[in-house]
Amino acid sequence: MANVILLEVINNALRSVAEQMSATMVRSSYSTIVKEMMDCSSAIFDGNGRLLAEGANIPIHLNCLGPCLNTVLTKYFSKEDLNPGDLILTNHPYAGGESLGSHHTKDLIMIAPVFHDNNELIAFSMTMLHHKDVGGVWTGDSWTVEIWQEGFLLEPIKLYDKGIRNEALWNVILNNTRTPRDMKGDLMAQISACNIGIKGFKQIVKKYGLELVKEVTEDLLNYSERLTRNEIRLIRDGSYTHEEKILDDGFEGGPYNLKLTVIVEGDNITFDYTGTDKQIRGPINSPLSATISATYYAMRCITNADIPSNQGCQRPIKVIAPEGTLVNCQMPIGCFQRMVTDHILVDLIMGAMANAIPNKVMADSCGTNYDFCSGTNLETHPRGGEITHRQYWGEIVPGGLGARSDKDGITIMSCHVTNCPIPPLEAQEIEAPMLFIERSILPDSEGAGKFRSGFAQRRKWKLVGHDGIFSHVSQKSKIPPQGMHGGKHGNTSKWIINEGKEDEKILDYAMGDVIFLNYGDTITCITASGGGYGNPLERDMEKVKEDVEMGLVSIENAKLKYGVVINPITHEIDYEESNRLRNIK
Template sequence: MLIMTKAILIEVINNALKSVAEQMTETMVRSSYSTIVKEMRDCSSAIFDKDAQMLAEGANIPIHLNCLGPALNTILTKFFPKESFKPGDIVLTNHPYAGGESLGSHHTKDIIMVAPIFLEESILIGYSVTMLHHRDVGGVWTGDSWTEEIWQEGFLMEPVKLYDAGVRNEALWRVILNNTRVPHDMKGDLLAQISGCNIGSKGLTELVNKYGYEETNQIFDALLMYSEKLTCMEIKKMEDGVYFHEEKVLDDGYKGGPYTLKLKVIKEGENITFDFTGTDPQIKGPINSPLSATISAVYYTLKTIIDPSIPVNDGCHRPITVIAPKGTLVNAQEPIGCFQRMVTAHVVVDLIMGALSTATRDRVIADSCGCLYDFCSAINMETHPNGGEVSHRQYWGEIVPGGLGARPNKDGISVMSCHVTNCPIPPMEAQEIESPVIFLERSIVPDSGGPGKYRGGLAHKRKWKIVGYEAQFFHTSQKSKIPPQGLFGGKPGKSGRWTINEGTENERVLEFALGDVIFLNYGDTVTLITPGGGGYGNPFERNHDLVLEDVRQGYVSIESAKLDYGIVIDPEKMEINEQKTENIRK
C-alpha cells in the first residue's frame, strides 16, 4: 500500500511540475509584444530542483529546452554559486560562449533568464528558467544574415543580475534597451519573460508547501530515477552495436560547402554514446553549433525514438554520452559565429536517424524539410506608422513549414516546421496588420512528398508581396540540392527553392538557400517552395486505396501514382484499373 501511494504521488507531482512549466510558457506567449513570441511561440521554460537537475519542461521549442540545463550549470559553476543567491534575484545571459565553453545560450537573440526559488526566504528549493527569442539584439543586421564572428551577432551578456534581491539594475536595463532596434518589443518581451519566471517560482513554492520540503525532495529524486530507469529499458531494446552515418550541410556549395557531419553511435546494454569525431572543423560563418545546441538535438532525437510517455527530466539524460570535439561544427568555440546553428542542428537529427536506422528500424523516420526561415523588414509610414521604433521599420517572417519524413507506420506530416524547431505558422492577417506585406498564396505542393509505402509529408508554397520601402530580406533553408532522403526503399522528397518576382521579366531564382541580406523594392514578391519529406519503404507496397485517396485529395498526381507507385487510375472515373496496376506492379 505504501509503494502504491508513493507511485501515485510521483505521478501527481510529475504532472503538477509539467503544468507549472506550461503555465510559464503561456504567460510569456500571452504577455509578449513581438510576433515571433505571441504568434510563433518561440520561447521555452523549465523547472529545476535545488541541485540544478531539470524536473520538468514545457512542450515548447525542442532546441531550446535541453540547453537550459547546461546554461544553468554554467551560471552556477562559473559566475554565481548557489550560495550567492537571494530571494528576488534574476540572472540573465545570451552569451553562447559564457565561461569559456559553448554551454551557454544557443545564439545572442535567445536570452536565458534564471530565478532562484526560495522557501521561507532562506531555503533554496529550485530554479525557474525561461528562454525567449528576442527580435533584435543589435548586430550587423536584424535578420538571419551571414556573419563570421560572434560580435557581429549582437551585444553579449555573460550571466549578470538583472534583479538583485528584487531591485532592478536600471543601468543594465538601459544598456539592453539601447542596443536593440526595437526597444518597445524588447521591453515587453523581457517583462513577459520575468513574469514567466515568477509563475514558475510561485508554482514550485506552492507545490513544496503542499507536500512538504522533505517529501517533495524525495519525490523529485524518485521521479528522476524513474525516468532514468524507463529510458535505460528503452535503450536496451535497441540492438547492441556500433553504427555510422554522415550527412552534408550547406549542400549547395555556399561559402565553400558542402561540409560533412559524421557520427558513430555506440549502443551497449542500457547506455548509448553519440560520437561526432570526424566532423568538419567550424567555419567562418554562423552555422556552427554550440555544444549546448548539439546536446539539445541529441536529446530530442533520442526522445522521439523511445517511449514518449516517459517523464521528461534530467533522469532521461543519464544513460546518454555525447562526444563532440572542440572547434568542430558541432562544438563551436569563441569567437566564431553561431547565429544559424539551427542549420547544423537539423542535420544532427537526420544524422542520428540515419545511424540508428539499423538498430531500431521500426522507430526512425525518413529525412524532413530541415531548417527554413525567412524574415523581411520595410518602411511604409502611410499604412504602418506605429509598428517600429527606428525609421518606423516593421518586420515580418516565420519559421516556414515543410514536409516531415514518413514513419514506419504512417505518412509524414505535411506543412509543419520540423523537429527541433516546432514553431506554429503565424497568421497571415496578424503579419499584414503589423507590417507592410500582403500574402498572395499559401498552398500544398502536389507530388512533393517522397514516394514510399508511407509517403513523405507534403511541401508548402508561400508567396508574399512587399508594400513598403527599403526592404531587407533574409532567408535560410536546407535540402535545396540534396533533397530529404527516404528510408528502406522510400524515395526522396522534392527539393525547395526561393524565387524573387516569380512569373515576371524580373524573375530571379536565388542561387543559394542561405545567404546575406537581399535588398528588395516596393511591389517585389518572394515565393518559397519548401522541401517535402522523404518516403519510408517500397512505394509499390503502398496500399492501393491510400494512393487513390492521395490523388483525389490532390496530394499525388495521376502520373506520379503510375510512375512512383505502380497504380493506374482512370482520370474520368477516378477509379483504379486493377488489371493494369497488377501488370505494372509485377
C-alpha cells in the first residue's frame, strides 16, 4: 500500500480537480439554474471507468455518471474507439436499452477521455449539467407520459471528434431548444469544465508519475471499500423492511407504493426494491441509474463521512430493482420528474434502517418542491425570452429536514439528493417578469420531538408578465413527513393561487399539469417540513424557550407539544408546572 500521507494528498488533489470542474460550470454558465442554483456536477474516473473523485454537488447526479460511463463503454464506444480531443455527449435515459443513462433529458452528460502522451487512455473527465430547455412539452415540466414529450434524445455521440466539433450536431441541439443562448453558454461551460478535468488530472500524473498515480488510486479504492465494509459490520445482520407512498393525494391514480427490504450479511448490504409498484404513465418513474444514485447517497449518509467517496464505497452494495417498476422504468415511459420517487427512496432507506442503526438515521424530510413558470413582458424584460420572447424561471423550493438522534433538523434547505442553494430573489426578478412578495419560515410547522425537525417555508410571488404558464411539484400534501422513535410528524405542503383574493384557489394536488396565469396572479407555496425524532416531552426546555424567543414556536404549542410552560411576558420557564405537565402526559 502506498504511503498513507501520499494517499491523502492525491485523494485531495483529485477532489480538488473535480471541485474546479464544478466551479468552472457555475462561474461560466448562462442559465440561472446553474450560475445561481449550481445544478451541475462533475467527477473523475480512471481509465477503467472507476470513480476516483467527485465534486460536492448534486448527489442524485454524481452516482449516475458511473453507470452512464459503463453504458457508453460497453454499448457505444470501446476504449479503442476513443482519441485525444474526443467529447461524448448524451442525455438519453434509456441509452443501451436499459435505464442506465442520464436521469432525464435535461441532464446532459459529457465524457472526455484523458490520454497520457497522446496514446494511453488513463482517465475520464465527466460533467453533468441541467439545461433550461431541450424542447418537448413547453418547458418539459408538465405531466408527460412518454419520453419523447420530454425533449430531444441524444444517444451517446461524439460532439467533438479528435478536437473537431460536429457542427451538424451542434446546430441540431441549438435548433431544438427555446433558449439557444442559454443552451450554447451552458454547453460551453460544460466543455470548459471537462477540459479543466483533463488538465488537472494530467498535472497530477506529471507531478507524481503515472505508475505511482495508478498504484495510489488502486489503494484509494481498496481503502474506501475496506472502511465501508467496516461500517456495514456494525449493523446487526438481518432483514429490514419499510414502505412509503408517492402521489399520496391520489393524483393520477395514486397513492403508489415504494417497498424496500434491506438485507445485511456480514460486510455486504443489499437493497431490494421488490414489491414496489409498476411504472405509471407519468414522469415520476425513476430510471435504474437514479435509483442506484439515491441508494448510494443514503449509504454515504449512514457511513463515516471521512471515507473517501469513490467506487470502493459502492463495492459492498447490491441494488435489486425489478424492471418495469417505479424504481427501474423502461422505455418509453416518461421520467422527467424522477425526483418525486428518488427523494422518497431516501426516506424509505432511513425508515428501513431505523431499528438497525437508530443513531445514524433521520426522520422524513420535505421531499421534492419545485415550481416553474414562464411569461412575457417586453417592457420590463426586453432582452429576455430569446426566440419566443418568453422568460423562464423556477426554483427548487427548500423545506424542512427531518431530525436525527442528536440534532434538530435543518430549516429551509434542499434535502438529500437535491443540493441546490436558494437563488437570490433579485437575480430571479432581474431575469424574469415576477416579483417576490414573501419568503419566510412558517412558525409551528415543525415535527416535534426530543430533537425537532426543520421548519417549513412559506413563499409567495406575483406574475408581472403576460400569458403565464405555471407548473408545480411537491410532496407529502396528505400524508405528512413521519417522525421517528416517538417523534411527531411534520407539516404538509400546499399550493395556493391568488391567496386572499376573491378567486383564491387551493390546488387540489401536489403535482399537476400546466396552469395558465394572468398578470398580477400570485402563487403561494407552503412546503412540507420534516419529522421529529424522539419523545417531544424529553426535549430540553431551554431549547423550547429558545425557539419561542425566536418566534419559531408559539407559547401555546410549547405547552401543547413539549409540555413546557412559558410566561408570555418574561419568557421565563415555569419549571414546576412544566415538570408536572410532562409527568401527566
